[in-house]
Amino acid sequence: MGALVIPPPSDASEDGQRIQKPGGGGPSAPLDSILGYISSSWESLGRSLDNCKTYEDVKTDGEPILYFPADVAIPPALREALDRCSVRLEHLPWKISKIGEHDLEESQPEGLLFLPHPYVVPGGQFNEMYGWDSYFIIRGLLRDDRLDLAKEMVENFFFEIENYGGVLNANRTYYLTRSQPPFLSSMVLAVHEAQKNRGKSDMAWLERAYGYVVRDYEQWNQPPHLAGETGLSRYFDHGQGPVPEILGDPSHYYQEAADYFLTHEGIGSPHLMVVDGRTPQSDILGSTYPVSSCGPKPNESDSQRCAHSDRVALTAEYYKGDRSMRESGFDVTFRFGPFGEETHHYAAVCLNSLLYKTETDLEKMALLLGKEEDARNWRNKALQRKELIVKYLWDSRRGQFFDFDFTTGKRSNYEYATTFYPLWAALASPEQARRVMQNLPLFEKPGGIEMSRHDPQTQWDSPYGWAPVHLLAVEGMRRYGYGQDGDRIAYKFLVTVLENFLRDGNIHEKYDVVTESSTTHIGEGYTQNVIGFGWTNGVFLELLNQLPPQLVARLKQAANSSSARSGTDPARTIHDGWNKNTAPGKESKP
Numbered sequence: 001m002g003a004l005v006i007p008p009p010s011d012a013s014e015d016g017q018r019i020q021k022p023g024g025g026g027p028s029a030p031l032d033s034i035l036g037y038i039s040s041s042w043e044s045l046g047r048s049l050d051n052c053k054t055y056e057d058v059k060t061d062g063e064p065i066l067y068f069p070a071d072v073a074i075p076p077a078l079r080e081a082l083d084r085c086s087v088r089l090e091h092l093p094w095k096i097s098k099i100g101e102h103d104l105e106e107s108q109p110e111g112l113l114f115l116p117h118p119y120v121v122p123g124g125q126f127n128e129m130y131g132w133d134s135y136f137i138i139r140g141l142l143r144d145d146r147l148d149l150a151k152e153m154v155e156n157f158f159f160e161i162e163n164y165g166g167v168l169n170a171n172r173t174y175y176l177t178r179s180q181p182p183f184l185s186s187m188v189l190a191v192h193e194a195q196k197n198r199g200k201s202d203m204a205w206l207e208r209a210y211g212y213v214v215r216d217y218e219q220w221n222q223p224p225h226l227a228g229e230t231g232l233s234r235y236f237d238h239g240q241g242p243v244p245e246i247l248g249d250p251s252h253y254y255q256e257a258a259d260y261f262l263t264h265e266g267i268g269s270p271h272l273m274v275v276d277g278r279t280p281q282s283d284i285l286g287s288t289y290p291v292s293s294c295g296p297k298p299n300e301s302d303s304q305r306c307a308h309s310d311r312v313a314l315t316a317e318y319y320k321g322d323r324s325m326r327e328s329g330f331d332v333t334f335r336f337g338p339f340g341e342e343t344h345h346y347a348a349v350c351l352n353s354l355l356y357k358t359e360t361d362l363e364k365m366a367l368l369l370g371k372e373e374d375a376r377n378w379r380n381k382a383l384q385r386k387e388l389i390v391k392y393l394w395d396s397r398r399g400q401f402f403d404f405d406f407t408t409g410k411r412s413n414y415e416y417a418t419t420f421y422p423l424w425a426a427l428a429s430p431e432q433a434r435r436v437m438q439n440l441p442l443f444e445k446p447g448g449i450e451m452s453r454h455d456p457q458t459q460w461d462s463p464y465g466w467a468p469v470h471l472l473a474v475e476g477m478r479r480y481g482y483g484q485d486g487d488r489i490a491y492k493f494l495v496t497v498l499e500n501f502l503r504d505g506n507i508h509e510k511y512d513v514v515t516e517s518s519t520t521h522i523g524e525g526y527t528q529n530v531i532g533f534g535w536t537n538g539v540f541l542e543l544l545n546q547l548p549p550q551l552v553a554r555l556k557q558a559a560n561s562s563s564a565r566s567g568t569d570p571a572r573t574i575h576d577g578w579n580k581n582t583a584p585g586k587e588s589k590p
Helices: 029-044 076-085 133-143 147-164 184-197 203-221 250-265 300-308 316-328 349-368 372-393 417-424 430-438 467-479 483-504 534-546 549-564 570-575
Strands: 065-068 088-091 272-274 288-290 311-314 464-466 510-512
Touching: 029 483, 029 534, 029 549, 076 088, 133 147, 133 184, 133 467, 133 534, 147 184, 147 203, 184 203, 184 349, 203 349, 250 272, 250 288, 250 311, 349 372, 349 417, 417 430, 417 467, 464 467, 467 483, 467 534, 483 510, 483 534, 483 549
Parallel strands: 065 088
Antiparallel strands: 272 311, 288 311, 464 510
């Protein structure tokens, strides 16, 4: 076999044109229906300053407030226009130069942060513009010929960097202390390529975008986002204590965490503190919880503490891990310990793969802009990060990439679907990619790729699969020559989304890829399966358009058959369209 040539990551469709009806010829009602749903969703999920729905927030109480940056004037016309929405307009009390520099005091009510351009939200309780969701939404917008809206969303991120210190988790005041996985360079290149494909290459815009990407990148490569002495980066929320944005009463979620630690680790758990009459109030960051059990086999000192206390609180370190897990986007998972308790202790595979891609993207942008010295510097940074990722995150014995706990000096053994990120970022060697693909059967299920091999009843673990990880995994497989596997995984996930759409008329946030269902049974954290759903819409368009024509035709034919047969399970009918000669998990040789 000859040397494998790895093409650079591509963030935009080759033609940049509106999606064509798949399959060609004959009726395609089920696919037409879901494509129509997605197209109309850009409007129903669209938000702008003159839309009263923009200001709704079911996650918090109180009147809607729109906050402007301290030095940005409030247009009088907007004040008049928003009278009908009963929205209060206020300025932030300070100018912000970096994320986490300021946090609203408890006396200041939470509110929406002003963005100058329209944007698309995920759906449900997620009624704001999110950091990493937006990349996959933008991919869908570009595929659906919505370049202007996609570009406006990127411009909103530039505004966030300029006025709120960086790309935020989302544009609410309670997100001012954290970011989300860094996809900004990918968004910029996707929009740039789409503009170029339309004959509208805008180098002045790319020059401006380059500066903002650099500014956002830098926050990940200085304290407190450094992962100890590894030279890699970590997730880290600058805030303290419980987060306010959990739907319902946040103390209920945190009581679940406290009960878990009591049950599994006992009252001596490092994530719990005993509360008694001598405990300073300033040490208690959240609610206190009753001690119903001392936990398994308490030692003598634990037994004494149980005898003298009936309440515990979660520690400041636990809350730091919890908040940092939310910056990772994978909330809630047990990947970084139960309830994400130690997220901030890990150099994460996903984060460092994305930063490697950001570095290679910045190299590409620098070359396009004639900044040759910058390009060399970015290339060197990428090579250095790649070496460190291999050193700390690659397990050659198990053939997977794992997160690294820099506080203990040990690599995690929690098998997680982020092992495919290095393939998407094109940092894995051909041999590493081959080993990762040998482990594909560990994650592949009837409905696609599940997030982990563990089922702690959290939404970012088994048996659930998510649209963004499917797109990254499939594109990573194809990048290294495993097109047959990528096609199979894409087909499975498309079927899962389509079959559930045929059943209930909605696209969902996540899917049980074992049962191929949108019905979820989640015990910890977010228990709802939100409909909408921004990034699933975008990923569906991308995976469908990347699928070989013969598989699109097979999907269309099976979907038509399933919708025409009353009483027939769409899942089984559509899956019968898959080529049974291709065994699940069988790798394609590049």
